[in-house]
Amino acid sequence: MVYDTGFGFDLTKETEVKELYSKIVILDFPPRSAQRPIVCQLVKKYDLMFNILKARISSKKEGHMVLEISSAGKAAFNKGITYLKEQGVRVSTPEHKIYKDEERCTHCGACTAVCPTDALYIKRPEMEVIFDLKKCSLCERCLLTCPVRAMGLFSDDLKETA
Numbered sequence: 021m022v023y024d025t026g027f028g029f030d031l032t033k034e035t036e037v038k039e040l041y042s043k044i045v046i047l048d049f050p051p052r053s054a055q056r057p058i059v060c061q062l063v064k065k066y067d068l069m070f071n072i073l074k075a076r077i078s079s080k081k082e083g084h085m086v087l088e089i090s091s092a093g094k095a096a097f098n099k100g101i102t103y104l105k106e107q108g109v110r111v112s113t114p115e116h117k118i119y120k121d122e123e124r125c126t127h128c129g130a131c132t133a134v135c136p137t138d139a140l141y142i143k144r145p146e147m148e149v150i151f152d153l154k155k156c157s158l159c160e161r162c163l164l165t166c167p168v169r170a171m172g173l174f175s176d177d178l179k180e181t182a
């Protein structure tokens with residue numbers, strides 16, 4: 021099969037695209053671990069990729085991170101998580117997620133100005149505000165900013181407006 025790339029050349033071979041296993045996790049580091057490069061080992065030792073969505077160190081030197089971790093499969097992901105736990109890191113998954121109520125949204129764009137991860141962005145030329153849940157770091161800034169309360173929280177069995 022020949023693919024027209026639109027750049028003046030053709031690809032004559034299909035490119036193998038591996039399906040990534042990806043999950044958002046919350047990591048809480050005890051003080052003895054917060055300064056160590058534990059997360060970097062996920063790449064070096066376990067061939068995982070990560071995207072830091074949120075990170076902070078408290079006054080007590082405890083670390084808190086929200087990461088999106090991606091791997092070639094669930095088994096590789098689990099090995100990385102086991103390693104984190106062995107280092108004393110508490111690993112949990114978000115109890116809630118953010119949702120956008122499309123019926124309420126007026127596409128005013130206010131939330132895009134406060135979203136730190138570009139999970140909310142303006143699609144041009146339509147000028148529609150799009151929400152990409154995969155990029156959301158759960159910072160909740162958009163909940164406070166939206167004038168019509170179109171952004172809200174939900175958990176698996178609970179849906180509530182902020």
Ligand code: SF4
Binds near residue numbers: 130131132165170171
């Ligand atoms: S601030 Fe609210 S109404 Fe405005 S674009 Fe964002 S979600 Fe929609």
Ligand code: SF4
Binds near residue numbers: 138161163
């Ligand atoms: S909670 Fe709202 S502002 Fe924060 S990253 Fe998610 S979409 Fe963006």
